[in-house]
Amino acid sequence: MPIKNRDRYPDTGFDFLPDDEIRIVGTWGGKNIVLLGYEKGSDEPIISIGRTNDPASEDLSASPVHDLYKFGYHSPIEFTEDISRKPMKTIHKFPIPSDKKEFQLDLPAGAKILTAEIQQGVAQLWALVNTDQPATPRYFCLIRTGDPIKEVGLIYVNTLMLKSGAAVSHLFEKEVL
Numbered sequence: 001m002p003i004k005n006r007d008r009y010p011d012t013g014f015d016f017l018p019d020d021e022i023r024i025v026g027t028w029g030g031k032n033i034v035l036l037g038y039e040k041g042s043d044e045p046i047i048s049i050g051r052t053n054d055p056a057s058e059d060l061s062a063s064p065v066h067d068l069y070k071f072g073y074h075s076p077i078e079f080t081e082d083i084s085r086k087p088m089k090t091i092h093k094f095p096i097p098s099d100k101k102e103f104q105l106d107l108p109a110g111a112k113i114l115t116a117e118i119q120q121g122v123a124q125l126w127a128l129v130n131t132d133q134p135a136t137p138r139y140f141c142l143i144r145t146g147d148p149i150k151e152v153g154l155i156y157v158n159t160l161m162l163k164s165g166a167a168v169s170h171l172f173e174k175e176v177l
Helices: 063-071
Strands: 012-015 023-028 029-038 045-050 077-079 089-096 102-108 112-119 121-131 134-145 154-162 167-176
Touching: 023 045, 045 063, 077 134, 112 154, 121 154, 134 154
Parallel strands: none
Antiparallel strands: 012 029, 023 029, 023 077, 029 045, 089 121, 102 134, 112 121, 134 167, 154 167
C-alpha cells in the first residue's frame, strides 16, 4: 500500500502507522476513510480516501483530517471509530505518607514529578501524568534536616515543612539504577 505523497511530509511532519494498523475508519460520499497516521506535535489524524475495502491494494494520498471537513461539506462524514489519539495528560496529586522514611507511590509510567508541598496539613506530590499509561512503582524517601544521607542515586524533589514548620523533611526520589 504505497502512500503516493509520503515524500511531501518529511519525518518531522507525519507519524505514519505501520501497514498492519492502517485501516478503514469511516465513510464519506460512498468512499472509505482510511486512517494512515497522526501529525507530529498536534496528533491530528492523517487520513486518505479509499475506493475499495482493501486499503493495502490502493495507492493512497495522505492529508490531515481537517482537509476532509474543509472540502467534505456536500457529503456526510461518518466515522465508525474514534480516531483521535488520546494520551490524556493531566496533573494528578498523590498523598505522601509522612509516617515513613521510605515509601512507594504507583504513578503512571513516564510521569514527570512537578513538586511536593503541604496541602491542608497533608504532604502531597504532584505529577504530570499520561492517564493511558499503566501504573508503575516509584520509590521515594524523606530525609529530615540534620539526618545523615546514606543513600546514593537520590533525585531531589522538594523540601516539606510539616507541623507548621516544626518538622522539616526533604523529599527525594530513589534513582532506579
